[in-house]
Amino acid sequence: MTTDDPATDRTGREDFPDWLRQLERDIRPGLAVRLRIWCRRRSRRLVGGVGVLLVLALLAGAAAYRSGHLRRPGPAAHPAAGPGATASPTAVPGPFAGTPAAGWPAGPAGIVLPPAHRAGDFTTAQVAAGLAQVRATLLTARLDRPFMAGRSPDPLLRHFAPAARASVRKDWTTETIAAYATRLAPDARLAPDPPRVSGRITYQATRATNGVRELAVTTNFVWVYGFRDPGARSGYSVVLLHDTVVWHLPHQDDVAVASRGLWLHQMSSYGWGLDCGAIHQGLVRPGGLDPAAAPFPEDPESLYDPDHPIALPTHC
Structure with a gap:
């Protein structure tokens, strides 16, 4: 070629x-x-x-x-633990495991405000502002750890009308405070898990006997706290507080400046798993049942229901 x-x-x-x-x-x-x-x-x-x-x-x-598209691999299967393998650690149950509160919202997520609408002479904006003020008070009174472990009522007092603060301060060292705020005993240790919360908020326009127009906000909540408890098998114990509180917000045009803001009108509560000696001083600490006391006539799990009557057959 x-x-x-x-x-x-x-x-x-x-x-x-x-x-x-x-x-x-x-x-x-x-x-x-x-x-x-x-x-x-x-x-x-x-x-x-x-x-x-x-x-x-x-x-x-x-x-x-x-x-690659026709034979897309599925999720990798975890290898079975053999003699030389280390099994994944099992999650330790939290303090609310096995209680009705296990599936409840945690902390602030459990405080849900109803839609704001005009009520009487209170505009929608005034109703919304009043509801927000009540919610902020609940966040401090029942869920704020520094406040609950502190020794001063000042963080709570700031939420009230100036003229109403003296009454709240008087409640600070009595069992009355437990009806609307949580004070931890010095030796009580909350678990890291946020408290569990279940309940509701309602409102209506009212008028006081002196003719003052008021927005009445009623809160009905069950608060369940987890505590570290070395003596318990799980390492935790729980304390339940159920309160019903009626808060009043007077119309700003009907009262003096010092009276504008939040007032306590009515409150009632019960507790379960409490140390009765501590609660008489307004302090919350987990405590066992008194063996000398009569058996509780109800299923304790019924106390977790926000619709349970506040009046109990037995109390501290």
Whole structure:
């Protein structure tokens, strides 16, 4: 077979032309020049070869894409624990496990405000502001850990009308405070889990005997607290507080500046799992049942129901 390429001899070996050999002896072209000449001679073959490689690459990529979608792997299965494997640690049940409060909302999520609507002479905006004020008071009184563990009523007093604060301060060291706020005993230790909360809020426009227009907001909540308890099998114990509180917000046009804001109108509550000696001082601490006391006539789990009557057959 013959070829028209002058740089190819009969043996098929490609070589440089004679004039380049002559120049090479005189100027010895560098590697870059040699490579450019070599590529020019083989441009057709290179283009064809690269085209083939590109086609093959595209076909391989399409095949891999189809394979990946048709055989998408499922979630990796956890290997069974063998002699040399370490099993995953089992989650330790929290303080509310096995109680009706286990599935309740945690902390603030349990305090849901009803939609605000006009009530009597209170506009929708005034109703919304009053509901928000009551909720903020509940967050401090029942859920704020620094306040509950503190020794000052000031964080709570700030939520009340200036003229109402003296009455709240008097309740601070009595069992009355437990009807609307939680004070922890110095040795009580809450679990890390937020308290569980269940209940509701309602409101209506009323008028006091002196003619003052008032927005009455009624809160009815069950609060369940988890405490660290080294003596218990689970390491925890729970305390339940159920309160019903009626809060009054007088119309700002009917009272003096010092009386504008939140007032306590009526409150009642019961507790379960409490230390009775501590609660008489307004302090909350977990405590066991008195073995000398008469058996409780109800199923204790019924006390978790916000619709349970506040009056109990027995109390501390």
